[in-house]
Amino acid sequence: MDQSFFPERQHDHEACIHAGMAHAEAACESRNERFTANRRSVLELLLAVHRPLGVYELMKQFDWKGRRPAPAQIYRALEFLESIGLVHRIESCNAYLACSRPGRHHCTIFLVCEQCKTVAEVEAKRMQDAIADLADQTGFELHSQVLEARGLCPDCASATAPDGSDH
Numbered sequence: 001m002d003q004s005f006f007p008e009r010q011h012d013h014e015a016c017i018h019a020g021m022a023h024a025e026a027a028c029e030s031r032n033e034r035f036t037a038n039r040r041s042v043l044e045l046l047l048a049v050h051r052p053l054g055v056y057e058l059m060k061q062f063d064w065k066g067r068r069p070a071p072a073q074i075y076r077a078l079e080f081l082e083s084i085g086l087v088h089r090i091e092s093c094n095a096y097l098a099c100s101r102p103g104r105h106h107c108t109i110f111l112v113c114e115q116c117k118t119v120a121e122v123e124a125k126r127m128q129d130a131i132a133d134l135a136d137q138t139g140f141e142l143h144s145q146v147l148e149a150r151g152l153c154p155d156c157a158s159a160t161a162p163d164g165s166d167h
């Protein structure tokens with residue numbers, strides 16, 4: 001079983017955040033886009049965890065520096081980050097996830113842990129090809145294909161294993 005797609009419990013998370021922010025800065029620069037304070041803050045909040053956050057959660061954690069919270073600003077920042085591939089919307093959670101494989105062209109399936117909410121992004125080229133084939137066969141004009149699967153991550157699965165093999 002390959003667990004490497006899910007983050008190890010003990011890993012250098014500072015390095016994750018650092019890599020994510022560095023990539024975001026480069027991505028904005030190469031598009032001549034400004035990495036504004038709002039965009040930066042929203043991405044930082046998302047990079048702080050390996051699970052998707054809803055807009056309400058982001059609102060609560062956002063440092064507004066005394067200003068009144070404006071959800072539209074969060075949405076605009078998310079929209080931008082999503083448009084350049086730094087953030088993914090996880091439909092089944094109605095929430096947003098910082099991309100864990102930024103910069104790499106990826107056909108992704110999101111594996112969502114129902115217990116700890118951790119999400120792994122996994123390459124799923126064959127499944128995406130199958131959907132594209134299906135679209136061809138049915139004359140369906142495909143616009144987007146976001147694949148999500150729900151279940152338990154390796155950590156949560158072993159913690160709830162009935163035979164208590166973890167002990």
Ligand SMILES: [Zn+2]
Nearest residue numbers: 007012013016
């Ligand atoms: Zn991390």
Ligand SMILES: [Zn+2]
Nearest residue numbers: 099100101121
């Ligand atoms: Zn991604």
Ligand SMILES: [Zn+2]
Nearest residue numbers: 113116153156
């Ligand atoms: Zn889990």
